[in-house]
Amino acid sequence: MSDPLDLEQWARVWRGPMLRFALLHLQPREEAEDAVQDALTALLTADTTTLSQADPRRYLFGILKHKITDRLRCKYRPEVGYSEAFADDLDNVLFDERSHWAEGVAPSAWVAPDAQLQTEQFFAVVDLCVHKLPGKPARVFSMKEFLECEAEEICQTLGLTKADYWQCMSRARKQIQLCLTQNWFEGAPA
Numbered sequence: 001m002s003d004p005l006d007l008e009q010w011a012r013v014w015r016g017p018m019l020r021f022a023l024l025h026l027q028p029r030e031e032a033e034d035a036v037q038d039a040l041t042a043l044l045t046a047d048t049t050t051l052s053q054a055d056p057r058r059y060l061f062g063i064l065k066h067k068i069t070d071r072l073r074c075k076y077r078p079e080v081g082y083s084e085a086f087a088d089d090l091d092n093v094l095f096d097e098r099s100h101w102a103e104g105v106a107p108s109a110w111v112a113p114d115a116q117l118q119t120e121q122f123f124a125v126v127d128l129c130v131h132k133l134p135g136k137p138a139r140v141f142s143m144k145e146f147l148e149c150e151a152e153e154i155c156q157t158l159g160l161t162k163a164d165y166w167q168c169m170s171r172a173r174k175q176i177q178l179c180l181t182q183n184w185f186e187g188a189p190a
Helices: 007-025 029-045 048-053 056-075 090-094 120-132 135-145 151-158 162-185
Strands: none
Touching: 007 029, 007 056, 007 120, 007 135, 029 056, 056 151, 120 135, 120 162, 135 151, 135 162, 151 162
16 A cells, blocks of 8 residues: 555455454344444544554454454353354364374474465465354354453353363364365465
């Protein structure tokens, strides 16, 4: 972007990625769009000195994280049970009857991941992998890793027990690792 304070340009460039992120957490689509709109509206009241020094992505997603977290606190209560959260039975897909990795899904050694982590393509693949997760583990993982919520806050917001939380995180990490191995480290970037 030529002018770092071109707020209209910020909105044009970042609205789509922000909406995809919001849709991971908020349904219906209108609620996700409202959260994105609230985040973009916050630009109008922001200090221009702060904006001129800010990284647009970090700044906008930081605001969006707070807007989503506020909406989630109001929306979720203990209504989804353990059996519904883990209906996908992922362990039967990833592991055999002896609890060993099933053929073709075992994680492979990653070569120089530090260099690859810095690329935009990698983060695009991570985003796709997170969006492939079942709803509940995706929300838990995203709240922990992207919204930077603490486990207690996630449990309270989503109405989970600690066991449910750790099970969601474990499954999400396994699936993301598998997705990254297949789509990034072993294959061409998706």
